[in-house]
Amino acid sequence: MKFAVLVFPGSNCDIDCFKAVEDSIGQKVEYVWHTATDLSSFDAILVPGGFSYGDYLRCGAIAQFAPVMNEVKKAADAGKYILGICNGFQILTEAGLLPGALLRNSGMKFRCHSTLLEVVNNETAFTNQYSKGEIIDIPIAHGEGNYYCDEATLAQLKANNQIVFRYKAGANPNGSTEDIAGVRNLRGNVVGMMPHPERAVDQLLGSEDGKRMFTSILNAWREQHGAAVNS
Structure with missing residues (x-):
């Protein structure tokens, strides 16, 4: 399996993501600059944390126009x-x-x-190694992590089981709507979350609960391609 770690001006968690893949699951991984125009050789794409383009305008508002994001959209459409x-x-x-x-x-x-996070949906390519309702320890580091959506969108998220993670009841650190910490797209191949699983892949870091996100992705890819899950 081959991973891409995108790098924007201001990214600061790209190395963390690279090392999480390299050390946790031993798969191929490459840094990909924001000007790249071809992601066809990659099976998974990690969009890391940091302050892309200095967080000017809004967080992520400029990065969305980077050339590589056109390729990310194509990759999402390709599953x-x-x-x-x-x-x-x-x-x-x-x-x-x-x-x-x-x-x-x-x-x-x-x-x-x-x-502390609750695993709400463990039937995604990113969470299949967790148990539904499991409480895991994943660190956060953000100033704009307050997830918001309107009532209609919230109803759709619930109806389609698109809420992947919630902050444990009573432990919401940022005011997110209904304690939401991570969501997926309707198809299930795109997930976004505010906590940092790449910073929780070894007990020396305080928790290794994030490691299973990367093993989940690898297992999902292997199953999709008919490879032995434990090989």
Whole structure:
């Protein structure tokens, strides 16, 4: 399996994502600059956290126009796996690949600490190694992580099981609508989340609960291609 880690001016979690793939699942991974115009050789695309283009206008608002995002949309249409983390989640919503928007944290402060999440949907390519309702420890680091959508969109998210993660009840750090921490597209091959699973792949980091996101993607790809899941 081959992963792409996108790099925008201002990305700062690209190395974390690269190392998570390299060390956690031992698959091929390459950095891809924001000017790239071909992602056809990749099976999965990681859109990392950071401050793309300095977060001017809105977080992700400029990055959505980068040449590589046209290729990300093509990859999404082709059914490839796309994971947006933190600023990557913001970029995917700005690009229209995921519903909703990310607003300033309700407390108007940058939050950086360990956070407990509930796995709401474990039937995605990104969560198949978790149990439904499982509580996992994944850190956050954001100032604009307050997920918002209107009532009609929220109803659709619930009806289509598109809510992937929620902050544990009583532990919402940013005011997100109904504690939402991550969502998927209708097809299920695009997921965005504010917490950082790439920063929770080894117990030395305080948690290894994020590692299963990467093993989930690998297992989904292997099953899709008829390879042995445990090979």
